Amino acid sequence: MxxxxxxxDKTNEPLRHTLIRARGPxxxxxxxxxxxxxxxxxxxxxVLEPSQFSSYQEYRKAKIEQMEQAVAxxxxxxxxxxxxxxxxxxxxxxxxxxxxxxxxxxxxxxLNLSGVKEASMDEEFEMDKPRRKIxxxxxxxxxxxxxxx
Numbered sequence: 001m002x003x004x005x006x007x008x009d010k011t012n013e014p015l016r017h018t019l020i021r022a023r024g025p026x027x028x029x030x031x032x033x034x035x036x037x038x039x040x041x042x043x044x045x046x047v048l049e050p051s052q053f054s055s056y057q058e059y060r061k062a063k064i065e066q067m068e069q070a071v072a073x074x075x076x077x078x079x080x081x082x083x084x085x086x087x088x089x090x091x092x093x094x095x096x097x098x099x100x101x102x103x104x105x106x107x108x109x110x111l112n113l114s115g116v117k118e119a120s121m122d123e124e125f126e127m128d129k130p131r132r133k134i135x136x137x138x139x140x141x142x143x144x145x146x147x148x149x
Contacts, residue, residue, distance in 0.1 A: 011118075018104070019107065025103050028103070028121070029122040030107050031099055031122050032089070032110065032117075033117045034079075034096045035078070036074045037073065068093060071095065075092055075115065079098070085102070087102045107119070
């Protein structure tokens with residue numbers, strides 16, 4: 001597939017190489033880092049102090065809720081756009097990183113979104129070589145051992 005310059009800039013080397021070699025229908029698992037919105041909501045800008053709470057546990061719970069709300073506010077539009085591409089993001093509750101699985105076409109389309117900052121392969125991906133089954137690996141190891149003896 002052909003990548004545009006801005007798409008190349010958003011991808012790491014393994015993903016870039018995979019997308020260039022892909023025909024389109026190949027399934028990929030990709031980690032996307034989503035961009036932050038400019039500005040904060042009123043709830044996000046509220047400073048929480050431990051003295052405002054009766055216990056440290058309540059303070060901690062409020063800080064976590066505030067962080068979740070901030071992340072949700074930041075990435076909600078991009079998450080919706082990813083869903084419209086039939087990519088269903090996993091994660092994004094505590095950070096701006098989400099995992100998506102989809103075809104190479106869908107992943108390439110996600111790179112067009114302004115809310116997608118970076119993309120990288122979740123794991124090494126080999127298009128040319130089928131994965132070996134564990135039984136084949138064990139048989140190969142046993143055979144190699146017998147060959148040495």
